[in-house]
Amino acid sequence: MRRDVDWSTLRRSALAVAVVVGVAATLYVAGDAFAADAAHGDGHGGLGLTPEKLKDLGWRAMNFAALVIILVKFLKKPIVDGLRGRRQSIREEFDDLESQRSSAEGxxxxxxxxxxxxDDELKKMVETAIAQGELEKERIITEANExxxxxxxxxxxxxxxxxAEAKVNLKLEVAEQASAMAEEIIKKNLQPEDQSALVEGYLAKVGGAA
Incomplete structure (x- = not known):
């Protein structure tokens, strides 16, 4: 934080400057006076510094010093206010930049x-997808096996x-063929008297049963 302006030091500095300027002005005017005296001297070797000139120099120096003091006195408040306002503006800008920096960091x-x-979520999603893929593969393999x-x-x-159906059909076909063959054989080998004997025997069985 900047330190406040030391106005006592500033006033002393202004007074010192005024004194220096006053002395310089005095020497300048004195130099002019010496030059004028050397050019227009009366031959007596006098410096030509009359009391009026010295009084004029003193008044000029005092007026300059008073002007400096007045300027310092009346410009003190505007300068202080300006410096304070500028310092406040700089502080506000700094605080704003600090806030922006903190916000950016956040x-x-x-x-x-x-x-x-x-990244963690993507990793979990990939792991979940892989696990689901493995489960789906196992399910497909199981269903395929079933x-x-x-x-x-x-x-x-x-x-x-x-x-079984072929066996049954084969048995039926064999039975039919066997029956046909047996019938054919019987027809070929059976004599009329044999037929009469068979009829009589059959009738006897039927009658006995009745």
Missing amino acids: EYQQYASRLSGL AAEQIKRQAEMAVANAV
Whole structure:
């Protein structure tokens, strides 16, 4: 923080400047007086510094010093107010910049945290997707195995049914062919008297049963 203006030191400095300027003005006027005296001297070797000239120099020096003091006195408040206002403005600008810097740092930390959380979230999403993919693969493999087993069982049952049906058909066909062959043989080898004997025997059985 800047230190306040030391006006006592400023006044002393102004007075010192006034004295120096007054002395310089006195020497300047004195030099002019010496030059004029040397050019227009009366030959007596006098300096030509009359009391009126010395009084005039003194008044001029006092007037200059008074002017400096008046300027310092009346310009003190505007200068102080201006310096204070400028210092307040600089402080406000500095506070605003500090606030902006803090806000920017906070936003940066927030974005960095979001990016870090986003990386973690993406990692979790990838891990979840991989786990779900593994589960889906296992489910598909299990369903495929079950479907294959079911198809196998159905094929085995179809084959067994086909074999059983073929056996039945074969037996029926063999029985029919055997019956036809037996009938053919009987027809060829059976004599009329044999037919009469068979009829009588059949009638006897029927009558006995009755």
